[in-house]
Amino acid sequence: MRCRCLRSGSATGAAGAEARERGERGERGERSRSPCQRRERQEFCQHCSKADAEHGPLSDGLLPFAVCQAVTTAVWTAARKQAESAHRDVALRFPLSLGSEASQTQPDELCVEAAGASLEAAEEVVSLALSTLTTALKESGWEAERLGAAVCAALRRSRPRPIGGSACPAEDVLVARVRTMSLCAVAYWRQVSQDLGKAAASLARYLEQHRRLYWRRPPYRGVNLGGWLLLEPGPSHELFQLHGTNANRCEWSLLRTMRERLGAEKTTEVLHAHRSTFLTEEDFRQIRARGFNAVRIPFGYWVVCGASGGDPYVGPGLEFLDRALTWCRQLGLQALLDLHGAPGGESAEAPCGRESSKWRWQLWRFDESLEALRILAQRYKGHPAVTGISVCNEPSEKVPAEVLCKFYDQAVRAIRTAGMPPEEVSIVLPIYRTERLDEIWRVWSKTFDGFARHANVAFDLHLYHCFGAWWHRQGLGSHLRMAKRDRKILRRVPAVVGEWSLALPQKAVAQADHEDQAYKAFASAQLQAYSHASHGWFFWNWCDSPEHHPGWDARTCLKRQWLELE
16 A cells, blocks of 8 residues: 555545535436426537547647637637626625535536526627637638638638538537537636536536647546656565665655665665666556556656755656656657656655655745756657646645645746647646645636636546545445546546545455455446546556555556456
8 A cells, every 4th residue: 555545534534425425416406407408408418429429629630729729718708708797896706615506517518508697698709709710710821721611611600500500520520619618618707606616517618628629639548657766665665675664654764764774876776776677668568558548657856857955865867757758659658747746845745755744835845846847848848758747746735725826827837838838738736635626726716717827737636445544434335436426526627537546445345245346346436437537547556565455556456357448
């Protein structure tokens, strides 16, 4: 089990269960809608879903990002002005929770509900979006050569084609997406002062449709490579057993012990040997062959720019990242670069590199973190395998939300300025535990307007079922239901599930006829739920200590057929 397992708790226990229960009430509220309202939503949304399923990205090519941005800027501004006008002198405010009783409307239903307050006003935004798209395409010189006559003709019309009319597939997809984006922007600004849950779902749908206009990659179906470039007792168990003591629970303390016993030069040699042999090209081949399409590569800041602040870490070591990314490019794997350990630490826990009871959030050296991200972006910009960067990992809840979101805003700007544009690289902003999602979403949206200002960013959630006594008291049925309910959360925000596992408590396993049955059901429930994450998911971990729960080790889970990827 990972060294973080002794933490207080991923308190997704009773409080988390109570919050998620509200989703059940939202479903009951949907059944109270009139048959006419439900048919209208279903008709339009089935049209959008069918176009996406049959044609995916535009059949004539994706749009230039600059064109997409021109459209979204116009739509966002117009929708906000409409909402402010409708409220007149009443300031737009933000409710406190994403989980209100009426907030569980399915995202696919929002495209019609968006215009509920004023269909005519919503259609004005749709027309503006299509007009802006036409103008931006002409100015880019891209229209006639890439889209074809049928799409261009559709865009020149002042109003979108009625549903059910004849058109080419590319026109269907483009017009449907732009229309859905526009209506969801209207929905967001009309809902944000009344129901933050509905507003979040509208915004998530808006961002989803925007991203599909320019993003060429499938969602991540990946695995973590933890224990390689940042040591943890589970996956890096051999080093801890050979060179550590029972007191060594993180890389910082292990290296202090090694330097005392072996000296600085020998310690560096041991770390270099570990980094050279822990993962090989064959591991990457196996990852690809077993159905994964991506890897998340955790590393400490010292791998990027060397140790600072008196830390005992060994670095830099970017040559190991270079080699891994070469294998990813050759095998067609996407790579999410994960700054797992920030300068000064983003928490007091071992996964950031150092476990320390004396840590406080002011020790996090934000400026050095931004510099490490700039170095990464400059080095790997344009690399075909690098499709994501995570700006940190599992930040402590002691870091004030305003401070964290300010860092996220600066990090996105640093990465983009260094040469990684939204159409090439996603940027991942860790929330970590779902209990803090409301707070961070609210600050990020209200104070920074973060999703509107920064394209192709996603929140990172880690969804485990084993940390804390509450999880260990639950039966198998409860674990499966809780996994199912996670999809409601994932529909409300752009998200990647950066870590999850099959570490299932023994009480739940004992309730199945056979342990294989329990683990297969648990894996299936999680995979179904995490398929709703807009940016995908990553299993923790590719390998782990044989002394730990087998649900942490992807190779074991695959071998025993607990984890089956289609």
